[in-house]
Amino acid sequence: MSDILKRQFALSDIYPAHLHRMHLEGRFHVHGLSTPDRPWKVYLNAMDLLKFSYGVGGLVLEKPETPARFVGNFLKLNAVLSGFVGEGVHWAGIEDALIALGTTEIELPGICAGLIQSGMTALSTTEKGTGRAFHFSRPGVINAVVSRMLEEKILNAFITTESNNWFPSPFLVMNNKIPRETTYILESISLNLPGLAIRSIVEDTTPEVELKRLMHKALALFARKRVFLEKVSAVRPGGPLDLLNHLGFNPSLSPCVIAVCGLNEWSRVLLDGDIDEGPDRFTRADEFLSTIQKQVFEESKQGKIKLFLGTADQGEAAYRFARLDLKIQPFYASRILNGEIRDGSVYYTKDAALPSDKPLDIKKKAEIEGTFQRKFDLPFRTVVKCLDPDRLPAAHFSKTLQHLLLTQDFSICYNCFTMESGVYQTCPSCHSTEVATYFSGKEGYECALGQTRTEGMENSRFFFY
Numbered sequence: 334m335s336d337i338l339k340r341q342f343a344l345s346d347i348y349p350a351h352l353h354r355m356h357l358e359g360r361f362h363v364h365g366l367s368t369p370d371r372p373w374k375v376y377l378n379a380m381d382l383l384k385f386s387y388g389v390g391g392l393v394l395e396k397p398e399t400p401a402r403f404v405g406n407f408l409k410l411n412a413v414l415s416g417f418v419g420e421g422v423h424w425a426g427i428e429d430a431l432i433a434l435g436t437t438e439i440e441l442p443g444i445c446a447g448l449i450q451s452g453m454t455a456l457s458t459t460e461k462g463t464g465r466a467f468h469f470s471r472p473g474v475i476n477a478v479v480s481r482m483l484e485e486k487i488l489n490a491f492i493t494t495e496s497n498n499w500f501p502s503p504f505l506v507m508n509n510k511i512p513r514e515t516t517y518i519l520e521s522i523s524l525n526l527p528g529l530a531i532r533s534i535v536e537d538t539t540p541e542v543e544l545k546r547l548m549h550k551a552l553a554l555f556a557r558k559r560v561f562l563e564k565v566s567a568v569r570p571g572g573p574l575d576l577l578n579h580l581g582f583n584p585s586l587s588p589c590v591i592a593v594c595g596l597n598e599w600s601r602v603l604l605d606g607d608i609d610e611g612p613d614r615f616t617r618a619d620e621f622l623s624t625i626q627k628q629v630f631e632e633s634k635q636g637k638i639k640l641f642l643g644t645a646d647q648g649e650a651a652y653r654f655a656r657l658d659l660k661i662q663p664f665y666a667s668r669i670l671n672g673e674i675r676d677g678s679v680y681y682t683k684d685a686a687l688p689s690d691k692p693l694d695i696k697k698k699a700e701i702e703g704t705f706q707r708k709f710d711l712p713f714r715t716v717v718k719c720l721d722p723d724r725l726p727a728a729h730f731s732k733t734l735q736h737l738l739l740t741q742d743f744s745i746c747y748n749c750f751t752m753e754s755g756v757y758q759t760c761p762s763c764h765s766t767e768v769a770t771y772f773s774g775k776e777g778y779e780c781a782l783g784q785t786r787t788e789g790m791e792n793s794r795f796f797f798y
Contacts, residue, residue, distance in 0.1 A: 336367035343369040347561050352554045359528060359657030361551060362594070362650035364521040368419030369558060370565055370573060372587060374518040375418050377580070378426040381515055382406055383433060387579055389571055400434045404448055411452045411465070417577050420521070420646070421464035423493070425511060428471055442477035445469065449478050453487045464646075465490040468511055479505060510711060517582050520558045521590035521645045522551045524625075525654040527681055530602035531665045540603075541624060548591070548628055555589045555638050588639035590711065591629050594647050594654060595681035596622060598669040605668075615701055622685055626708045643711030647683040655679040685709075745769050 344353045347369050356363045365373040382403065387394045392413060397403035407427075414422050427448070431441060449467060456465065467490065469475050475494055482490070492505050524547055533543045562584040566574045574582060600618045626642050633640040658666035659679060672679040685705045748765035760768055 339369060340367050343367075348554055348557055352550060352557065355547075355550050355554075358661070359525055359654050361525060361547060362523040362647075362653060363554065364523065364592075364645045364650070365419045365519075365558070369561060371417055371419045372517045372562065372577070372582065372584075373418075373520045373590070374420045374423070375414070375577075376423045376425065376512045376516040376518075378513065378515050379407065379424055379430040380426040380433070381580065382410070383430055385580070387576065389575055392576070397434060400431050400436045400440075400444060403430060403434055404444065404451075407448060408452050408455065412455050413576070415456065417574065421466065423466040423468065423511060425468040425513065427467065428469060428474060438471075438473075441471065442474045445474045446477040446481040449490065450481050450485055450487065453482075453490045454485070456489065466493055467491075468493045470494060475505070510709070515581055517577070517584075517587040518641075518643075519562065519584060519587045519589050520555055521592055521643070522554065523592040523594045523645055523647055523650045524551070525595065525650075525658070525681075526593055526599035526621075527595040527602055527666070527669060528654060528658050528662075530599045531658060531662045534602070534665065535662065540599075540621060544625065544628060548632060551591065552632060552638060559584050559587075559638065586639075588633075588641050590641045590643040590645065591625070592643055592645045592647070593622070593625060593685055594650050594683060596685040596705075597682040598671075601669045602665060618685075619701075619704060622705060622708055629710075641710040643709060644684050651681045651683050652679075655681050 343363075343366050344357075348363075353363075355361055356366065365371070382397065384396060385394065385406075386396045392409065394406045394409060395402070397406055411422070411424075427445060428441060431444060432438075436444060453465060467478070469478060469492060475492060478492055481487075482492075493511060494505065524544075529543045529547060530540055532538075533540045536543075562574070566572065566578055566582060566584055569575065569578065572578070596618050599621065600614045603617060604614060629640045629642045632638070655666070655670050655672070656679060659670060659674065667674060670679040671681065685708075745768070746760035746763060746765055747767040747769065748760060749763040759766055
């Protein structure tokens with residue numbers, strides 16, 4: 334109920350009609366619409382807690398002098414942050430903070446594993462909690478933490494690390510570009526790229542012209558939220574954002590995120606619905622993603638609002654965009670949608686992920702997705718699968734790309750143990766029907782064995798306000 338009330342408040346009191354209409358029409362998706370009084374996401378460096386003390390509203394945190402005191406402060410802060418941040422909290426620097434307080438390398442893995450277990454178990458008991466991510470760089474720590482998460486079935490968190498520390502795990506994500514300093518993200522907006530392409534055809538313009546128009550609207554909306562959060566954070570002492578203020582939150586200096594949805598379908602619109610995986614399709618998509626990257630950089634360089642080209646959870650956005658485009662422009666949208674139109678479970682490909690129309694050679698997958706990912710300031714989440722060096726020479730890849738990157742939907746054959754990007758009922762390698770489909774759900778990756786992607790979309794009950 335609070336989410337619905339805050340959405341209504343944002344639409345009626347914060348964002349004017351000409352801006353929030355863009356969200357309702359599916360031109361773009363405002364991810365923090367239900368949390369207009371909070372920043373959308375925060376990247377926190379745990380090293381800041383070494384000098385942090387706080388005592389307001391029953392929350393008492395003293396400067397930690399020992400690892401045990403640091404762990405206690407961390408667990409308290411991790412629990413209460415759900416009420417201050419909209420989408421999620423990403424922690425970094427935990428290892429460095431514990432070592433600075435005297436923790437030995439031998440003790441570190443066990444303490445980190447216990448810290449994540451205690452923190453996420455407590456968070457799962459709350460009625461609603463934002464997602465958590467934790468960045469670790471020591472292989473021993475990563476092994477200990479991931480093993481504990483597997484044992485305790487902790488699904489509301491994931492671990493990020495550099496590519497050279499990666500090993501096979503459903504909880505581990507490659508992420509070399511996280512902010513090292515504490516950074517607050519005010520808001521995130523996903524652009525409807527297929528809808529943008531359709532509009533450029535209908536109005537006889539170019540995708541670049543439509544992109545510029547959409548970006549200007551997104552910037553205006555970012556400015557509105559910044560002004561509102563400046564007013565909220567100015568209520569001191571003991572205001573609604575008092576804790577974040579003590580942790581360095583400053584709306585005027587906080588960046589916003591431009592995300593993209595449906596780059597795969599964008600290219601198909603311009604190719605008249607063709608699903609051919611030829612070089613022209615990938616070249617066009619890569620060029621347009623470069624155009625978006627340049628536009629984000631130029632707007633950020635002007636200094637009004639700092640922008641990142643990043644990502645967001647697009648389960649809701651990918652569904653809303655497809656439904657609204659099908660309603661407004663059925664002739665064009667019906668030719669590019671994924672899913673089944675007859676029961677309404679249609680969707681676009683999330684982020685700038687690889688096309689999942691048919692299997693691609695694994696070398697091609699890694700090459701294309703790696704090219705796309707390097708354009709992002711905050712890279713989109715990917716599931717990674719280690720390659721057998723005997724099957725594929727490592728020299729084919731760059732130094733930072735020694736593994737296969739998969740889209741967020743993937744299938745595993747239980748006959749030949751092939752893992753393929755996309756959703757299949759029959760294994761493309763051995764043609765077995767013993768295939769399990771995995772898709773990104775609200776609490777990690779869920780298996781859709783025995784049900785189609787259409788049924789999975791229906792069962793997820795996507796909210797398309």
